[in-house]
Amino acid sequence: MFPYKTxxxxxxxxxxxxxxxxxxxxxxxxxxQQLPPNTKLPGSRTLAEQLHVxxxxxxACYEELLLQGWVESIPKKGTFVHRNLPELDQQRLQDEIMxxxxxxxxxxxxxxxxxxxxxAERKADFMYLxxxxxxxxxxxxxxxxxxxxxxxAKKNVFKHLSYGTTFxxxxxxxxxxxxxxATRGLYITKDNILITRGSQMGIWxxxxxxxxxxxxxxxxxxxxxSADSTFLNxxxxxxxxxxxxxxxxxxxxxxxxxxxxxxxxxxxxHHHHPTTVTLxxxxxxxxxxxxxxxxxxxxxxxxDYDFNYNQAPILPLASHDANGNVIYIGSxxxxxxxxxxxxxxxxxxxxxxEAAKLRGFVDRQGDALLELTFASFIKSGDLDRHIRxxxxxxxxxxxxxxxxxxxxxxxxxxxxxxxxGMAVWIQLNTAxxxxxxxxxxxxxxxxxxxxxxxxLANSKHNCIRIGFASYDEIEIQELxxxxxxxLYEVKEME
Amino acid sequence: MFPYKTxxxxxxxxxxxxxxxxxxxxxxxxxxQQLPPNTKLPGSRTLAEQLHVxxxxxxACYEELLLQGWVESIPKKGTFVHRNLPELDQQRLQDEIMxxxxxxxxxxxxxxxxxxxxxAERKADFMYLxxxxxxxxxxxxxxxxxxxxxxxAKKNVFKHLSYGTTFxxxxxxxxxxxxxxATRGLYITKDNILITRGSQMGIWxxxxxxxxxxxxxxxxxxxxxSADSTFLNxxxxxxxxxxxxxxxxxxxxxxxxxxxxxxxxxxxxHHHHPTTVTLxxxxxxxxxxxxxxxxxxxxxxxxDYDFNYNQAPILPLASHDANGNVIYIGSxxxxxxxxxxxxxxxxxxxxxxEAAKLRGFVDRQGDALLELTFASFIKSGDLDRHIRxxxxxxxxxxxxxxxxxxxxxxxxxxxxxxxxGMAVWIQLNTAxxxxxxxxxxxxxxxxxxxxxxxxLANSKHNCIRIGFASYDEIEIQELxxxxxxxLYEVKEME
Numbered sequence: 001m002f003p004y005k006t007x008x009x010x011x012x013x014x015x016x017x018x019x020x021x022x023x024x025x026x027x028x029x030x031x032x033q034q035l036p037p038n039t040k041l042p043g044s045r046t047l048a049e050q051l052h053v054x055x056x057x058x059x060a061c062y063e064e065l066l067l068q069g070w071v072e073s074i075p076k077k078g079t080f081v082h083r084n085l086p087e088l089d090q091q092r093l094q095d096e097i098m099x100x101x102x103x104x105x106x107x108x109x110x111x112x113x114x115x116x117x118x119x120a121e122r123k124a125d126f127m128y129l130x131x132x133x134x135x136x137x138x139x140x141x142x143x144x145x146x147x148x149x150x151x152x153a154k155k156n157v158f159k160h161l162s163y164g165t166t167f168x169x170x171x172x173x174x175x176x177x178x179x180x181x182a183t184r185g186l187y188i189t190k191d192n193i194l195i196t197r198g199s200q201m202g203i204w205x206x207x208x209x210x211x212x213x214x215x216x217x218x219x220x221x222x223x224x225x226s227a228d229s230t231f232l233n234x235x236x237x238x239x240x241x242x243x244x245x246x247x248x249x250x251x252x253x254x255x256x257x258x259x260x261x262x263x264x265x266x267x268x269x270h271h272h273h274p275t276t277v278t279l280x281x282x283x284x285x286x287x288x289x290x291x292x293x294x295x296x297x298x299x300x301x302x303x304d305y306d307f308n309y310n311q312a313p314i315l316p317l318a319s320h321d322a323n324g325n326v327i328y329i330g331s332x333x334x335x336x337x338x339x340x341x342x343x344x345x346x347x348x349x350x351x352x353x354e355a356a357k358l359r360g361f362v363d364r365q366g367d368a369l370l371e372l373t374f375a376s377f378i379k380s381g382d383l384d385r386h387i388r389x390x391x392x393x394x395x396x397x398x399x400x401x402x403x404x405x406x407x408x409x410x411x412x413x414x415x416x417x418x419x420x421g422m423a424v425w426i427q428l429n430t431a432x433x434x435x436x437x438x439x440x441x442x443x444x445x446x447x448x449x450x451x452x453x454x455x456l457a458n459s460k461h462n463c464i465r466i467g468f469a470s471y472d473e474i475e476i477q478e479l480x481x482x483x484x485x486x487l488y489e490v491k492e493m494e
Numbered sequence: 495m496f497p498y499k500t501x502x503x504x505x506x507x508x509x510x511x512x513x514x515x516x517x518x519x520x521x522x523x524x525x526x527q528q529l530p531p532n533t534k535l536p537g538s539r540t541l542a543e544q545l546h547v548x549x550x551x552x553x554a555c556y557e558e559l560l561l562q563g564w565v566e567s568i569p570k571k572g573t574f575v576h577r578n579l580p581e582l583d584q585q586r587l588q589d590e591i592m593x594x595x596x597x598x599x600x601x602x603x604x605x606x607x608x609x610x611x612x613x614a615e616r617k618a619d620f621m622y623l624x625x626x627x628x629x630x631x632x633x634x635x636x637x638x639x640x641x642x643x644x645x646x647a648k649k650n651v652f653k654h655l656s657y658g659t660t661f662x663x664x665x666x667x668x669x670x671x672x673x674x675x676a677t678r679g680l681y682i683t684k685d686n687i688l689i690t691r692g693s694q695m696g697i698w699x700x701x702x703x704x705x706x707x708x709x710x711x712x713x714x715x716x717x718x719x720s721a722d723s724t725f726l727n728x729x730x731x732x733x734x735x736x737x738x739x740x741x742x743x744x745x746x747x748x749x750x751x752x753x754x755x756x757x758x759x760x761x762x763x764h765h766h767h768p769t770t771v772t773l774x775x776x777x778x779x780x781x782x783x784x785x786x787x788x789x790x791x792x793x794x795x796x797x798d799y800d801f802n803y804n805q806a807p808i809l810p811l812a813s814h815d816a817n818g819n820v821i822y823i824g825s826x827x828x829x830x831x832x833x834x835x836x837x838x839x840x841x842x843x844x845x846x847x848e849a850a851k852l853r854g855f856v857d858r859q860g861d862a863l864l865e866l867t868f869a870s871f872i873k874s875g876d877l878d879r880h881i882r883x884x885x886x887x888x889x890x891x892x893x894x895x896x897x898x899x900x901x902x903x904x905x906x907x908x909x910x911x912x913x914x915g916m917a918v919w920i921q922l923n924t925a926x927x928x929x930x931x932x933x934x935x936x937x938x939x940x941x942x943x944x945x946x947x948x949x950l951a952n953s954k955h956n957c958i959r960i961g962f963a964s965y966d967e968i969e970i971q972e973l974x975x976x977x978x979x980x981l982y983e984v985k986e987m988e
Contacts, residue, residue, distance in 0.1 A: 014676055016676045016677065027814070031779065068775050069775030069776060082775065084776055085776055085779060086780055088783065089786050089787070089817075103816065103817070103842050105818045105842040105844050106785065106791075106817040107789050107791040107818075107819060109703040110706070111848055112848060112852065136653070136656050139652070141647075142647065145646035149640065149642065152635050152639035158630040161630035161832065162832050162833070164832075185514070185518045185521075197857050200855070200856070200858040209603040209604050210604070230855050263601075264601070281562050282579055285525070285579060285580050285582045286580055289580060289581075291600065295600060296601055297601040297603070311561045312511075312513075315518065315521070320521070320582065325601060338657045339654060339862050341857070347599070348597050348598055350599050354605055358606065361694070361727055362857070363691050364691075364827075367864070369833055470656075
């Protein structure tokens with residue numbers, strides 16, 4: 001007789017009903033052949049007494065086992081473990097799994113060595129450099145959450161709760177068409193826009209549609225790391241051209257075009273990532289002409305369009321593109337907050353249609369409630385008001401950050417005051433290395449972060465990108481103090 | 495002299511400031527060489543008078559053009575179109591684009607013929623069959639939106655607004671681990687779970703990591719269409735096995751395993767999509783043993799776990815998997831509403847880690863605010879209360895729908911009352927065809943939808959899947975009435 005009383009344990013604090021706890025344990029015994037086929041199970045009354053549970057629990061459990069096919073009921077004889085069950089071939093018993101939960105995978109699969117993403121654990125009292133992100137504390141969260149709730153309370157909201165189109169919510173697309181035409185000098189209609197979940201999805205969709213294995217894509221010698229990884233993951237070949245004070249050197253692009261078929265050029269023309277320079281008018285025209293002549297796509301990632309401190313933002317390449325060469329990518333992630341996954345991909349209709357199909361495979365649809373929330377947030381002018389507000393604050397932060405950098409650390413670092421964006425491109429005197437600085441900084445509770453990522457082409461420029469927008473003025477002073485202490489300690493070590 | 499007065503037009507209703515409207519138009523003239531290099535622009539006072547705008551507008555415009563590099567300023571001489579600008583090579587003028595916005599793509603890209611997604615325009619007064627979706631009107635939207643706003647108002651919410659991990663919000667992962675262990679008989683830890691944006695993302699991630707080109711994946715002769723398309727888009731080879739009243743015929747899977755390497759089996763074991771049958775206990779064990787012996791992955795898509803009307807839901811294969819063969823996929827899309835893009839992928843840690851990396855390429859991160867909202871919604875027991883509520887309603891709808899089908903249309907149709915889920919698998923008498931029924935139904939303001947998708951293997955089973963959960967009782971009666979009128983008209987035609 002199987003020792004039910006000692007083998008079965010109930011967790012009375014669990015959400016799981018007792019009858020299911022019981023049936024699950026009996027299933028394990030059946031699978032392990034501790035209860036082999038044809039074993040008679042005790043009568044419900046007997047088992048109920050043994051286990052100190054209500055008889056109804058046992059009846060429900062046996063019904064469950066019967067329905068799932070683990071046992072069979074033979075009239076006038078009782079309940080038996082099903083006679084036709086094969087034995088389950090297990091590495092080890094299920095109760096061992098409960099202990100460590102470290103089952104290894106029983107099949108092979110593709111492993112990727114391009115992007116090891118391990119989010120660092122953040123320690124209190126430490127400051128972490130970033131490469132130019134917005135200050136979460138300035139997010140107009142209350143307005144957005146209120147709008148979200150207001151939209152959710154609308155009478156006709158139910159039609160937005162089911163499956164929708166992979167192009168994104170129609171209202172947001174309309175609002176963005178008007179907004180982008182007015183602010184970016186575009187001439188698009190709803191057919192030219194796909195709502196994405198941020199710039200990364202736009203880069204990925206473009207990459208998938210453009211780049212076959214071994215296709216050539218041109219990027220800057222310095223470039224936005226996630227874009228590089230996305231293209232490499234696609235098994236494309238990256239060709240790098242120089243970046244100077246006028247942005248990507250288009251003459252080098254022309255030389256490459258003469259040597260081989262070029263599928264695409266990726267760039268951040270407004271403020272080159274990471275060096276912050278703006279592509280000059282002459283090179284803009286040159287690049288557009290090359291794209292037309294050599295039939296390549298320009299993936300224009302306009303990640304920080306809204307942040308220009310000295311003048312109006314410069315219109316994107318997309319606003320000059322009459323030949324259908326530009327895929328224009330943007331999002332509200334930098335402008336509002338990364339948590340709001342609302343972005344867009346702008347391109348000729350036939351490309352947008354394919355991108356929408358592809359999007360359906362990875363992500364059935366967008367979040368219509370959030371999309372409607374942002375449609376309202378943009379249309380009401382709240383987005384523009386928010387931009388005006390933070391632009392003023394970020395300009396003050398840039399000015400403070402740069403003047404402190406110059407005054408306090410001018411002996412160690414060189415940089416240009418950026419005209420826009422949220423970060424400064426900073427060169428360390430060649431006498432020092434970011435490797436040492438990064439090490440010593442930890443002693444001063446400052447984390448420099450992954451400084452290697454700024455020199456993917458290994459050109460030894462000794463520069464990194466440091467964001468200024470996410471710190472308030474007191475924090476900026478503290479950050480500079482820690483960086484100064486670090487650098488002076490590094491100097492002493494020489 | 496260039497006719498500025500007649501060529502330049504302002505749209506005073508536009509959001510775009512006048513100086514930007516002006517500079518954009520001048521840029522077009524420069525690009526088209528209507529204003530060739532070295533052309534002198536009028537003085538700001540002169541132009542302001544001609545255009546009836548304030549002089550400041552012209553000054554701002556010229557500054558903009560200067561900063562963007564379109565013009566140069568020569569001291570004491572004035573403002574000139576930059577002498578070094580190349581001519582832009584355009585198909586046609588920008589103002590033509592404004593008219594139709596139908597630029598064609600100036601580069602080649604991958605086109606996909608697998609999944610033509612054209613969302614049908616819905617007409618009022620028409621009823622549309624679905625294949626088993628929830629009723630949006632029952633969504634606990636107010637609770638969810640209120641929770642969303644409450645979470646957004648929390649003091650420490652700011653740390654969730656920036657860039658986060660691709661695994662999904664840590665709190666939701668913990669809550670789901672407890673919830674799934676309790677309800678699904680799993681034994682997982684946080685290391686085994688990745689938050690996705692719904693089941694489709696789970697299917698896609700698995701497909702990408704498992705299926706190289708030409709790899710073999712086994713699916714049912716009838717199968718969930720989106721899964722089929724995802725695997726085909728991955729250029730995998732689909733091998734189909736029969737589906738009977740006990741689900742996938744695992745003996746046929748064994749035969750295939752002996753013939754060739756099998757990379758994965760995809761199934762909806764709880765209620766097979768589309769036929770609604772449950773995989774029997776014997777076949778569950780057989781399939782797990784085959785997976786162990788032949789080292790393949792089982793992609794278990796448990797899309798409607800919560801909807802079982804006669805008994806407790808049957809535990810997934812994942813609850814019996816001690817060998818690390820099962821990738822378990824689920825979401826709240828069916829349980830709450832498709833608009834809430836919250837799903838999960840459960841697998842051994844090493845697989846989850848790779849899936850998280852890959853997810854980073856397509857979609858930088860999840861929506862932490864929505865994830866926190868659902869963590870609270872699940873932990874508070876609201877999700878369970880919601881499930882209990884709708885389960886009762888959907889059971890009534892199933893009963894009504896099936897009894898009307900039987901009573902009113904029993905001469906035309908055959909079906910089994912489904913034990914769970916939101917749909918019935920219905921066979922039309924072979925005397926009739928869904929093609930004709932679909933045609934005639936339109937006259938009765940009923941849209942049958944894409945009935946062909948249920949027979950992707952072309953086995954002529956003459957069945958389709960009809961959802962009952964999204965209609966209330968009055969709508970069900972009306973739907974049956976229209977279907978009845980349709981079928982009698984089809985019969986008359988014979």
